[in-house]
Amino acid sequence: MTARLRPSLAACPACAAAPQDGGEQAPAEARLALSLPGIHCQACISAVERALNAHPGIRSARVNLTLKRALIEAEPDLRAADLIPVLESIGYEAHELDLAALAATRNDKAGRDLLMRLAVAGFASMNVMLLSVSVWSGAPDATRDMFHWISAAIAFPAVIFAAQPFFRNAWSALRVGRLNMDVPIVLALVLALATSLWETSLSGEHAYFDAALTLTFFLLAGRYLDYRTRAVARSAAEELAALEVPRAIRLLNGNEHEVPVADLAVGDLILVRPGGRMPVDGEIAEGQSELDRSLLTGETLPVFAAPGLAVSAGEVNLTGPLTIRATAVGEDASLHRMADLVAIAESGRSRYTSLADSAAKLYAPGVHILSALAFAGWYLWTFDIRMALNIAAAVLIITCPCALGLAVPAVTTAASGRLFRRGMLIKHATALERLAEVDTVVFDKTGTLTAGTPQATNLGDHARADLEIALALAEGSSHPLSVALAGAARDAGVSAAKVQKIAEVPGYGTEGLFRGRPVRLGRAAWAGAEQGSQTAAWLDSGAGEAKAFLFTDALRPGAAEAVQALQDAGKDVLLISGDATGAVEDLAGRLGISNWVAEALPADKCARMQMLTEQGRNVLMVGDGLNDTAALAAAHVSISPASALDAARVASDIVLLGQDLSPIAEACSLAQKATRRIRQNFRIATLYNVIAVPLAIAGLATPLIAALAMSTSSITVSLNALRLR
Amino acid sequence: MSVLAYLIPISLILGSVGLAAFFYTLRSSQYDDPEGDSRRILSDEWDDKPKP
Numbered sequence: 001m002t003a004r005l006r007p008s009l010a011a012c013p014a015c016a017a018a019p020q021d022g023g024e025q026a027p028a029e030a031r032l033a034l035s036l037p038g039i040h041c042q043a044c045i046s047a048v049e050r051a052l053n054a055h056p057g058i059r060s061a062r063v064n065l066t067l068k069r070a071l072i073e074a075e076p077d078l079r080a081a082d083l084i085p086v087l088e089s090i091g092y093e094a095h096e097l098d099l100a101a102l103a104a105t106r107n108d109k110a111g112r113d114l115l116m117r118l119a120v121a122g123f124a125s126m127n128v129m130l131l132s133v134s135v136w137s138g139a140p141d142a143t144r145d146m147f148h149w150i151s152a153a154i155a156f157p158a159v160i161f162a163a164q165p166f167f168r169n170a171w172s173a174l175r176v177g178r179l180n181m182d183v184p185i186v187l188a189l190v191l192a193l194a195t196s197l198w199e200t201s202l203s204g205e206h207a208y209f210d211a212a213l214t215l216t217f218f219l220l221a222g223r224y225l226d227y228r229t230r231a232v233a234r235s236a237a238e239e240l241a242a243l244e245v246p247r248a249i250r251l252l253n254g255n256e257h258e259v260p261v262a263d264l265a266v267g268d269l270i271l272v273r274p275g276g277r278m279p280v281d282g283e284i285a286e287g288q289s290e291l292d293r294s295l296l297t298g299e300t301l302p303v304f305a306a307p308g309l310a311v312s313a314g315e316v317n318l319t320g321p322l323t324i325r326a327t328a329v330g331e332d333a334s335l336h337r338m339a340d341l342v343a344i345a346e347s348g349r350s351r352y353t354s355l356a357d358s359a360a361k362l363y364a365p366g367v368h369i370l371s372a373l374a375f376a377g378w379y380l381w382t383f384d385i386r387m388a389l390n391i392a393a394a395v396l397i398i399t400c401p402c403a404l405g406l407a408v409p410a411v412t413t414a415a416s417g418r419l420f421r422r423g424m425l426i427k428h429a430t431a432l433e434r435l436a437e438v439d440t441v442v443f444d445k446t447g448t449l450t451a452g453t454p455q456a457t458n459l460g461d462h463a464r465a466d467l468e469i470a471l472a473l474a475e476g477s478s479h480p481l482s483v484a485l486a487g488a489a490r491d492a493g494v495s496a497a498k499v500q501k502i503a504e505v506p507g508y509g510t511e512g513l514f515r516g517r518p519v520r521l522g523r524a525a526w527a528g529a530e531q532g533s534q535t536a537a538w539l540d541s542g543a544g545e546a547k548a549f550l551f552t553d554a555l556r557p558g559a560a561e562a563v564q565a566l567q568d569a570g571k572d573v574l575l576i577s578g579d580a581t582g583a584v585e586d587l588a589g590r591l592g593i594s595n596w597v598a599e600a601l602p603a604d605k606c607a608r609m610q611m612l613t614e615q616g617r618n619v620l621m622v623g624d625g626l627n628d629t630a631a632l633a634a635a636h637v638s639i640s641p642a643s644a645l646d647a648a649r650v651a652s653d654i655v656l657l658g659q660d661l662s663p664i665a666e667a668c669s670l671a672q673k674a675t676r677r678i679r680q681n682f683r684i685a686t687l688y689n690v691i692a693v694p695l696a697i698a699g700l701a702t703p704l705i706a707a708l709a710m711s712t713s714s715i716t717v718s719l720n721a722l723r724l725r
Numbered sequence: 726m727s728v729l730a731y732l733i734p735i736s737l738i739l740g741s742v743g744l745a746a747f748f749y750t751l752r753s754s755q756y757d758d759p760e761g762d763s764r765r766i767l768s769d770e771w772d773d774k775p776k777p
Contacts, residue, residue, distance in 0.1 A: 042764040049770075065761030112751055119751075123744045127737060143729075150733060 032072040032080050033097040034087070035239065039068055044092070051090050055083065067235070069097065097239065111224075111231055117162040118220045124158030125213035129707075132210040136704045141203065148200040148207045155209040156193065163189055163216045165223060181360035181401060184367045185219060188212075188396040195393040198386070206390070211397045211706045218714045219405040226409035226429075229416050233425050237655060240642055248272075248279040251323065268326045272317045274478070274506075282324035284309045288507035289320035290479070294446040296626045297578045301535050302481075304507055304523065314626055314645055319479050320506020354430040355678055356408040363401065371395040374697045391699050398696040398706055399689055403713040407681035410721035415674040418724070423658035424639075424667055431653035433678075434637040435671035437618040441566050441664075442609070442631070444623035445577035445587055448641065449563075450553030451659070454481055454535060456488040458550045462539075466547060468497035470539045473510045473521035476502040481537045482510070482521070485549055509537070517542030524548075535583070552586060556641075558662030563591045565665030572617075576600050576608060578627050605631035622664065624648055639664060670724075677724055681717045688713040 039048060045063045048070060052061035057075040064071065072083070080096035087094040131147040139147060166189070170182035189212050196207040250257045251269040261279045264270065269285060272278060290302040293315050302318055305311070311324060353361075375392035379385060416426040426432060443449050459467065471494050474486040499519060502512040509522010520527050520540040527538035529546040536548040566573055575596040577584045584598035597608070609631045612619050621628070621635035624644035632638040632651040640652040641659075649655055656663070692709045695701050750756070 042767045045761060045764060046768055046770060063761060064758040065764060066758045116748060116751060119744060119747050123740055127740055130736070131733075154737075 030074050030076045030078055031099055032074060032078070032083070033099050034070045034072065034080060034083065035095045035097050036063070036068050036070055036087070036092055037095075038093045039063065039065065047090055048087060048092060051086055052083065055086055058083075067239075069239075070094075108231065111227055114165070114220065114224045114227055117164065118217070118224055120158055121162040121213060121217040121220055124154050124162070125210065125217045128154055128210045128213050132207075132703065132707070135207075136702075144205075145200065145203045148196075148209070151207065151209040152197055152200055155196075155213055159189055159193060159212055159216055162220060166216075166219065179361070179364040181356065181364065181405065184364050184396065185215070185400060185405075187368070188393075188400045189215065191389075191393040192397050195389050199390065202386070206703050208393065208397055208703050208706065211703060211710065214707065214710060215397065215400055215402060218402045218710070222405040222409045225406075225413045229409070229413045229426070230429065232420065233416070233427050236425050236657070237427055237649065240646075240649060240655065264326055264329050266326050266329055268329075270324050270326060272322045272324060274317055274319055274321060276317050278311050278313050278315045278317070278324065280324075280326045281310070281312050281328040282326045284311060284322055285325045286323040287321055288505075289322050290318040290507055292316040292318055292480075294452060294625065301580070302479075306507065319477070319504065354408070355433055355675070355682075356404070359404060359682055360401075363404065367396065367399045370399065370693065370697075377697075378699070387699075391696070394699075394701045394706065395693065395696045398692045398701055398709060400710075401685065402710050403681065403685035403688065403717045406714055406717050407685060407721075408678055410718050411674050411677045411681065411724060414721050414724040415670055419663070419667055419670060422663045422666065423656060423660065424663050425655040425657060426653070427655060428653040431637055432671045432674050434618070434653070435620065435668060436675040438571065438620040438637060438668060440572040440574065440612060440617045441620045441622065442574045442576055442612075442635070443563075443593075444621075444625060444628045445575060445579055445584055446553065447624040447643065448622055448628075449556060449559045449575070449587065449591065449661070451556045452643075453554050454484045454551035455554040456485050456549055457552050458548075459488055459492055462547060462549070464494070465497070466539055466541050467492070467494045469499060469514055469519050469541050470521055470549065472496040472499040472514075473502060473512060473519065473539070474537075476510045476512070477504050479509075481535070481549075481551060484551060485537060514542065552583070555590070556659060556661050558660040560591055562661040562664045563593060565662070566668070567592070569665065569668065571668070576605055576631075578602075578605075578625075600627075602627040602630055606634050609634040620668070621652075622661075623652075639667075674724060677721060681720055684716055684720065685713060688716075 036044075036048065039045065045065060048063050049061055052058055052070065052072060057078040059073045059075070061070055061072045063069070084094045084096070128151045131151050135144050135147050163186070166182045166185050169180065170186040173180040173183060192208040192212040192215075196209050196212075199205075200207055247258050248261050248264055249271040250259050250264065251271055256271060264280055270279060270282065274289065284305055284307050286307060287305075288307075289305045291305045291311065292302055296312060296314055305317075305322065310327070311322075371392045374395045375388045378388040378391050382388070412426075412429075412432055415432055419426060446452060462470070467489055471486055471489040474482040474489070475496060476482075497514060499512040499514045502510055504510045505522070505526075507523075508526040509520060511518060511520045511522075513519070518540075519542050521537055524530060524536070524538050524546075527540040527546040529538045529540075529548065535551040535553075537551070538546045538548050540546045563573055572595065573593050575584065575588050575591075575593045577596075577598055578600055579598060581598040584596055588594070588596040597604075600608070605628060609619055609621065613634070613636065618636040621632050621638040622640070623632055623638070624641050626645055626647060628640075629645075629647050629651045632640060632648060637654070638652040639654045639656055640648045641656045641661075642649070644652075654667070688709060692701070692705075695705065755762075
């Protein structure tokens, strides 16, 4: 994941600094991608395609309903910004997607490869099974031999092609001296093919070509399920990242140029409009405004910004246009430095071994020892090497982990499919298993439990006249506090006073003239008051003291339910925030969280996470900001909402797509159910081995029995996984 | 038994034809948008020829 945060780690600095003009030299056509979250039917497809194809400059447009995307080939000068209003006018929400960020998933080569091998294994096993059935039902000598030779002719090339993923995995494990699940698989395949060929050449009765092929087929099916689940999660996560097209406005000799963020250099002057995000670290050169630092530090109170103040990438400019001079770009920017913290914290997580791996660790040597013992025993008993080898091969085939290979992927596919429909995206392969072990949940405040939009709390404390003035002034600004205040006042039935000459002073607030007196709404110092600890806008109505309008963060939907459900399930819930003590205490009280920490720095959060881990707790961290990134990576398992910064989303195991937090508690219980089902599947597989292995060692396992046992166990395991839905 | 000499090759050939057809559809990315394809059947604007 650090590779994605630092894309050009391997490239030399000179290459990174050189202008990337390869794509900009008058391309023959532009490729654009739009995300269309609202489309769902045939009429939508036709409407969107007709509207796009009618737009001048578009060569072709095609909607992909599965991905809810439109891919457009157009004249080079056409911009996505021109097309979005076109679609909005016919009633479809559209967002531009960054094609460069999507490029990784556009060609699903690995998935196609697996599917092709699966098809070959399926085709070959069906044909060989057809021949084998005739043998089992008693084909006589010459016919049996011919059927075996045809089976061999089909099985050898098919296994060599289809089982390549297993060969490769087994080889890479053996090279470093380890055993994984693929080693017994490969040994069983090789031994089955070799002994069967030998038997056939001596016109023997039993050949296991069908077993080798069905084994490959079932195991590939497990691999493909596993791959599919992760591919869906990865492409959705990448789409989230692609939604933020990284562009910045560079000022060159007073002219504005829109350029990709990657092209910015230290010393560039960059214009950041109100509502925009800082693309790089820098210093304010011109303009006054307020900055929202909640994603970086967790503090909800806007910070006053004036020339000379240092800003970091990711901060949001609130009220006035700012010109900043870049001081650190790309890998040096604070966003990227955070990647180091993440990398350190992540190394702790990679120590987790999945259930499948720990099963394989027990299983692989056990199977090999068993089959070696069977070989040795039978050889000493009969001194017949052919007989002994046949029985050893039968033991390996019968114990081979068809069911084990399906046990985990079938369950995780079912579980993550269900969570996906509830709006949760499982990104990490072992996230479900880790989620099942959680006993402590740590929440971040700003942007996670709260929606990040302020809510006015004390309108009732103010005189009607003041409210009217405040509403008039608030309507003159798009600052989030003004918007919240205006909305709340209008809902309370207040109508605006006749304030004249309303003007916004960026970074301070709005002022105007009311009955000849100057009135102001804005920062404490500007309105003539003392700054308190709570988020507030101050009104100077020209008569007496300035009055404060207090705000709290609105709760995210489902936050209270999620906390309640987690506490009911017996988990400890903690609140750790970078915000001021008052605001955190207030929120903790509202949600009934007794254990909270305020004003925590990113390193504090990470340290606390490690402390909890050392106490033997399995911590689930839910957070969205840059200040949470290291903690997200250090926690046992982590969740971040889709509105989080890209860095936080990358560091977390699970992404919450919707606004609602309530699925978190359900995900925990579903994860526990899924883990229980995985263990159950292991027990089923073991049970079948307990019955079948003695038969194989006793030399009673005919190919027919092997085929029956193998298919029954695989099907039982898959059906058991389906019960999870 | 001589009938087997015909039937086995025939079944193998037919099977491989199916396999080859599957490969062709896979390579020409016909499984990229299964949901959209199932809805496009309802459309009157046929696009069963590739766009120029």
